[in-house]
Amino acid sequence: MKLGKVIGRVVCTQKLEYFNGLKLLLVQPIDEHQQKTGDPIVAFDAAQAGEGDLIFYETSKEAGWALREWFTPADAAILGIVDHLDGGGITQ
Known part of the structure; x- marks a missing residue:
């Protein structure tokens, strides 16, 4: 899993089912x-x-596993929100 921060929303008028x-x-x-x-x-x-949330996410085919229909064209999925980060001497 990878660490990330949500910096915005994506709005689209059409997307796959x-x-x-x-x-x-x-x-x-x-990091x-x-x-x-x-x-x-x-x-x-x-x-x-x-x-603004600190999150963990997955990419590649593992991203699709977060959906009911796992065989999808998803490239990345947010799987959880980080409550606390303690690493490298930095605490959030």
Whole structure:
């Protein structure tokens, strides 16, 4: 699993049936020191996250496993919200 921060929402007028009822959020990948580790990605939200939340997510085929219909074209899924981060001497 990977660590990220929700930095925004993605609004689209059309999407595949697989994603009906799911929020699409913009996620900034970060490391344990909360430093950016790459470009932002779009992930569907399976954890009811919101803007500013520290989250953990999965990519690739594992992302689809968060849905009832697991064989989907999903590239990334938010699987949980981080309550506390204690790593590298930094506590949140």
